[in-house]
Amino acid sequence: xxxxxxxxxxxxxxxxxxxxxxxxxxxxxxxxxxxxxxxxxxxxxxxxxxxxxxxxxxxxxxxxxxxxxxxxxxxxxxxxxxxxxxxxxxxxxxxxxxxxxxxxxxxxxxxxxxxxxxxxxxxxxxxxxxxxxxxxxxxxxxxxxxxxxxxxxxxxxxxxxxxxxxxxxxxxxxxxxxxxxxxxxxxxxxxxxxxxxxxxxxxxxxxxxxxxxxxxxxxxxxxxxxxxxxxxxxxxxxxxxxxxxxxxxxxxxxxxxxxxxxxxxxxxxxxxxxxxxxxxxxxxxxxxxxxxxxxxxx
Amino acid sequence: xxxxxxxxxxxxxxxxxxxxxxxxxxxxxxxxxxxxxxxxxxxxxxxxxxxxxxxxxxxxxxxxxxxxxxxxxxxxxxxxxxxxxxxxxxxxxxxxxxxxxxxxxxxxxxxxxxxxxxxxxxxxxxxxxxxxxxxxxxxxxxxxxxxxxxxxxxxxxxxxxxxxxxxxxxxxxxxxxxxxxxxxxxxxxxxxxxxxxxxxxxxxxxxxxxxxxxxxxxxxxxxxxxxxxxxxxxxxxxxxxxxxxxxxxxxxxxxxxxxxxxxxxxxxxxxxxxxxxxxxxxxxxxxxxxxxxxxxxxxxxxxxxxxxxxxxxx
Numbered sequence: 226x227x228x229x230x231x232x233x234x235x236x237x238x239x240x241x242x243x244x245x246x247x248x249x250x251x252x253x254x255x256x257x258x259x260x261x262x263x264x265x266x267x268x269x270x271x272x273x274x275x276x277x278x279x280x281x282x283x284x285x286x287x288x289x290x291x292x293x294x295x296x297x298x299x300x301x302x303x304x305x306x307x308x309x310x311x312x313x314x315x316x317x318x319x320x321x322x323x324x325x326x327x328x329x330x331x332x333x334x335x336x337x338x339x340x341x342x343x344x345x346x347x348x349x350x351x352x353x354x355x356x357x358x359x360x361x362x363x364x365x366x367x368x369x370x371x372x373x374x375x376x377x378x379x380x381x382x383x384x385x386x387x388x389x390x391x392x393x394x395x396x397x398x399x400x401x402x403x404x405x406x407x408x409x410x411x412x413x414x415x416x417x418x419x420x421x422x423x424x425x426x427x428x429x430x431x432x433x434x435x436x437x438x439x440x441x442x443x444x445x446x447x448x449x450x451x452x453x454x455x456x457x458x459x460x461x462x463x464x465x466x467x468x469x470x471x472x473x474x475x476x477x478x479x480x481x482x483x484x485x486x487x488x489x490x491x492x493x494x495x496x497x498x499x500x501x502x503x504x505x506x507x508x509x510x511x512x513x514x515x516x517x518x519x520x521x522x523x
Numbered sequence: 524x525x526x527x528x529x530x531x532x533x534x535x536x537x538x539x540x541x542x543x544x545x546x547x548x549x550x551x552x553x554x555x556x557x558x559x560x561x562x563x564x565x566x567x568x569x570x571x572x573x574x575x576x577x578x579x580x581x582x583x584x585x586x587x588x589x590x591x592x593x594x595x596x597x598x599x600x601x602x603x604x605x606x607x608x609x610x611x612x613x614x615x616x617x618x619x620x621x622x623x624x625x626x627x628x629x630x631x632x633x634x635x636x637x638x639x640x641x642x643x644x645x646x647x648x649x650x651x652x653x654x655x656x657x658x659x660x661x662x663x664x665x666x667x668x669x670x671x672x673x674x675x676x677x678x679x680x681x682x683x684x685x686x687x688x689x690x691x692x693x694x695x696x697x698x699x700x701x702x703x704x705x706x707x708x709x710x711x712x713x714x715x716x717x718x719x720x721x722x723x724x725x726x727x728x729x730x731x732x733x734x735x736x737x738x739x740x741x742x743x744x745x746x747x748x749x750x751x752x753x754x755x756x757x758x759x760x761x762x763x764x765x766x767x768x769x770x771x772x773x774x775x776x777x778x779x780x781x782x783x784x785x786x787x788x789x790x791x792x793x794x795x796x797x798x799x800x801x802x803x804x805x806x807x808x809x810x811x812x813x814x815x816x817x818x819x820x821x822x823x824x825x826x827x828x829x830x831x832x833x834x835x836x837x
Contacts, residue, residue, distance in 0.1 A: 242739060246634050247643070253631070254650040256707060260665045263675050267668060278678045326558030329551035336544045341559070348566040350764070351818050354810025355771075355790070356797040357572025361565070364585075380561050410550035439658030442771045446798060457660045461776070464664040487668060494664040501656050509649055512656075516712075517719045 261498070267491035268292065275487045291492040300451075301459070301496070308438065308456040309500075315375050315437040316430050322380040323429065327388040328414050345382045355446075362447055373447035374455065378436070384429050387515065391425040392418060428515035431508055438501070456497050463493045576808035582801070596808045606809065609792035612785055613769045616701065621762055624706045628713025629755065633743055635714060636721050651711030663776030666704055667691065692781040701777055701786070716758070717751050724750035756833045764821030767813050789813050 262282045267275060271286030279285045295301050329335055330342060352358075358377060367373040395418060403413050419426070441457040448454060454462075466485040545552065576596055578589040600606050631651075638644045654662070669675045670690035677687050690696045728746045737745070771790040778786030787795075789809060797806025825835040 243637075246637055250634060250638065250647050253710070254647045257650050257653050257711070260669060263669060264665060276673065278673055278681070281675065281678065322558050322561055325554045329548070329555045332548070332551060335548055335551055336541075341555070345562060348562065350821060351570070351814055352566070353569030353572050354807060354814055355793050356803055356807040356810055357569035357575065358565075359798060360572055360575070360803065361568055377565055379565075380558060385558070410548065411554070414554070435656055439656075441658060441660050446794075457658050460664065461660045464660070464667060490664060491668055494661055494668070498657065498661055505653065505656055506649060509652060512652070513715055516715045
C-alpha cells in the first residue's frame with residue numbers, strides 16, 4: 226500500500242531528472258528531423274538564395290522549379306519505376322529461397338540438418354570477399370543485367386535463421402494432426418505453416434525490400450548501363466556531380482558545364498527518401514518485431 | 524562367416540534406412556534444393572575463388588589456367604604503403620565507432636526505459652529509428668549539403684560570428700563528422716535489442732528496490748545494467764569480430780579526394796585496386812586477409828568472453 230502510494234505520487238510530479246531525460250530525447254529526435262526540413266527548404270529555394278547562404282530551415286525565394294525539373298525528367302521517373310519493380314522482384318526471389326530453406330531445417334529428423342545449418346552459418350562469418358564475387362558475377366555473364374542486382378544478395382542466411390525461429394515457435398500439434406490426416410510436408414507448409422506465419426513473412430519481406438532499395442554497392446560494381454541504374458546509383462551521380470569542385474573552391478557556384486545546383490541535389494535526396502518516409506511509419510512495428518526475434522535467437 | 528553376414532546385414536539396413544529417410548522427406552529435400560544450390564554458387568564458389576590470391580590471376584585464362592605464384596601476392600601487398608594506410612584507417616575508424624557508437628544506444632535505451640509517458644516514447648522512438656532506413660547515399664547527400672562550406676551548419680556558425688569549419692576536407696572535422704553521423708544513424712535502432720532485453724528484467728526487483736528507497740541511478744546500475752549484460756556482451760563480441768571489416772558505402776560516399784588519407788579503408792582499397800585497376804589477385808589477397816583476421820578476432824573475442832564466464836555467440 227505504501228509503495229503504491231509512493232509510486233502514484235511519483236507519477237504526478239516530474240523530477241529534474243525526468244525533465245533532463247525528456248529534453249535530451251527531444252533534442253536527439255530533432256537531429257533526425259532537421260536534415261529533412263533543410264532538404265525541403267533547399268529544394269524549394271532559389272539558387273541565388275542558396276549561394277548567398279540565406280537558406281535555413283525555411284525556403285527563401287520560394288520556387289517549385291526543381292520539382293518541376295525532376296517530375297518532367299523522364300529518366301528520373303523511369304528509374305523510380307524500375308527501382309520499385311526491382312525491389313519487388315528481389316524481395317519475391319529472396320523470400321522464396323528463404324522459405325524453401327527455412328522450413329525443412331525446422332525438422333529435427335531431417336538427415337544432414339546440422340551439417341547444412343553449420344554450412345549456412347559459416348557463410349555469415351566468413352566470405353570470399355568482394356573480388357571473387359565480382360569475378361563470379363562476370364563469369365556467369367550477369368554483368369550489366371538485372372540478375373546481378375537480384376541474385377548475388379538474394380538469400381540472407383540471417384533472415385533464413387530468423388524465419389526458422391518463427392516456424393519453430395508455431396504450435397507443433399497443428400502440423401502433427403495434418404500429418405496424421407495424410408498431408409505431405411509440402412501440403413503442411415502451404416496450408417498450415419505459411420498462413421500462420423504471414424506477419425513474420427511480411428517482416429522479412431520488408432528487410433529484403435529495404436536492403437534492395439538502399440543498395441548501392443552492387444550497382445556501382447556490376448552496372449554501367451544507365452537504364453539499369455537503381456535509384457541510389459542515380460542519386461549518387463547527381464550528388465557527386467561537381468562535389469569535388471565545390472569543396473575545393475569553397476562552394477562558390479562556379480560556372481562549369483556539369484553543374485548541378487544544390488536545390489536540385491536536395492530535391493533529388495527528397496525524391497529518393499519520400500518512398501521510405503511514406504511506408505516507414507506504418508510498417509515500423511514489423512521491423513521492430515523482426516529485430517526482436519533475431520535478438521532472441523542470439 | 525557369421526560375422527561377415529551380420530556386417531552385410533547391418534550395412535544393408537543402414538542403406539535401407541538412408542533410402543527410407545530420403546523417401547520420407549522427399550519434399551523437404553526438394554525444398555532445400557534451390558537454397559542449397561544458391562549457397563553453393565553465391566557463397567561457397569567465391570570462397571573457392573580466394574585461390575586467386577595465390578595466383579597471378581588473368582581474367583582471360585581464369586582460375587584453372589592462371590599461373591600459381593604462392594605467397595608472392597601477399598609479399599607484394601605487405602610492402603605497399605597504401606595497404607597499410609587502408610588497414611590503419613579501417614582499424615582507426617572502427618575503434619572510434621566502437622568507442623562512440625557502442626555505448627550510445629545503451630545509454631539511450633536506459634534513458635528511454637526511464638520515460639513513462641507511453642505516447643511520447645512511441646513517437647520519439649519512431650523518429651529515432653528513421654535514420655537506420657536511409658541509405659548511405661541519401662545520408663551522404665544530406666551530409667554534403669549540410670556540412671559543406673556553404674551549408675546550413677557553416678551558415679549558422681557564420682551568423683554567430685564564428686569561423687568556418689571545413690567539415691568535409693580537413694582531418695579532424697571530417698573524422699568527427701564521419702563518426703557522429705554513424706552514431707546518429709545507428710543510435711535509435713541499436714536501442715531495440717537493449718529495450719527488448721530490459722522488458723525481460725523481473726519487475727519485482729524494481730519494486731523491492733523502491734521499498735528499500737533506492738535512487739534511480741542505483742537501480743540502473745544494480746538492476747538494469749546487469750539485466751542487459753549478456754546482450755551487451757554478445758553485441759560487443761560481434762563488433763570486435765568486425766574490427767577489420769568495414770562496410771563499403773559509408774566510407775565511399777562520405778570520403779573524397781581531400782580526405783583520402785583518412786577515409787581510404789580496406790573496402791574502398793579493394794574496389795580501387797580490384798575493380799577500377801583490374802589487379803584482381805592483389806584485391807583478392809587483401810579481401811582474404813580481412814576475412815581471415817576477422818574470423819580469428821571473432822573466435823578470440825568469443826573465447827575470451829567464455830573464459831570470463833559470459834555467454835558467447837556459440
